[in-house]
Amino acid sequence: KQEVTQIPAALSVPEGENLVLNCSFTDSAIYNLQWFRQDPGKGLTSLLLIQSSQREQTSGRLNASLDKSSGRSTLYIAASQPGDSATYLCAVRRGGSGSRLTFGEGTQLTVNP
Amino acid sequence: GAVVSQHPSWVICKSGTSVKIECRSLDFQATTMFWYRQFPKQSLMLMATSNEGSKATYEQGVEKDKFLINHASLTLSTLTVTSAHPEDSSFYICSARDSGVKETQYFGPGTRLLVL
Numbered sequence: 556k557q558e559v560t561q562i563p564a565a566l567s568v569p570e571g572e573n574l575v576l577n578c579s580f581t582d583s584a585i586y587n588l589q590w591f592r593q594d595p596g597k598g599l600t601s602l603l604l605i606q607s608s609q610r611e612q613t614s615g616r617l618n619a620s621l622d623k624s625s626g627r628s629t630l631y632i633a634a635s636q637p638g639d640s641a642t643y644l645c646a647v648r649r650g651g652s653g654s655r656l657t658f659g660e661g662t663q664l665t666v667n668p
Numbered sequence: 669g670a671v672v673s674q675h676p677s678w679v680i681c682k683s684g685t686s687v688k689i690e691c692r693s694l695d696f697q698a699t700t701m702f703w704y705r706q707f708p709k710q711s712l713m714l715m716a717t718s719n720e721g722s723k724a725t726y727e728q729g730v731e732k733d734k735f736l737i738n739h740a741s742l743t744l745s746t747l748t749v750t751s752a753h754p755e756d757s758s759f760y761i762c763s764a765r766d767s768g769v770k771e772t773q774y775f776g777p778g779t780r781l782l783v784l
Contacts (some may be wrong), residue, residue: 591775598674598761599712599775644711655702656773658711 557582559659561645567665568635576630576662578645583619583626586654590630591644593661598646603630635666671695672764674776681752682784688748691762697742698764700754703735703774706759718745742767752783 558581568574578588587606591599603612603619605628611620617629632639642663646656671694681687691701699720704712716732718724718739727731736748745764749756762776 596778596780597758598672598777599763601773601775655714655717658713660709660711 557585557647557649557657559645559647559657561643561659561662563662564660565663565665567667570635570637570668572635572666573631573633574635574664576632576645576664578628578630578644578659580626580628580647580657582649583623584652585623586647586648586650588619588628588645588647589622590617590628591646593642595642601656602643632664635664637666637668639666640656640664672762672774672776674760674779676779677777678780678782680782680784683753684751686748686750687752687781688746689760689762689781691745691776693743693764693766693774696766696774698723698745699742699744699767700765701739702763702765703737703745703747704761704763705777706761711753712761715747746752750780752781754783757781757783763774 560579562577589604594598605612605621616633621628624662642661644661645659648656673692674730701718703715705715706712714727715730716724716726718737720739720742724737739745759778761778763773766772
């Protein structure tokens, strides 16, 4: 059974700081990995999707890396802003585009102005 | 981008009543929709997968007679919580997979259910 763990559970940083969120998964046989953002009481917004054959994906100030063999992914946020405050969820899809997503419990990020 | 809507966004009901939540894909067809439940400070837990025109596949531990799922069209799936109890209070999120772009799964804004 796939298990996804995110560390830290919560993080508070001053505005402008660069930060790294960590995600680990127990079964390295994944199809892809996805990072989401969830604002309080809201649904999920997809940030980055990394295929199993890829090492990283970038979108603006966000960079996600994937090391499938070690079962790890990181989300790097550069020059953090108060608007980045949210919960960040990591999810892995195992066996193809039709299979389910397994979510981590998320990292709650607060960026203080 | 693709949009998934949910209605209602929040609902309060008395214990023992049934509540229906709608999930719609607004600008794409979704042969597959997913229903998740999220308790405070916890991650999303998949409840069931629904495929248009067929019965939903429920995850282990999820009662299919309590959580009725209907996926009657390519743009609409409904989740009915029957005989709701306070322990059913949670945040329910639906997700739809774009039939034309298989890897893309879009999430709805969620429905907050409070059972008194």
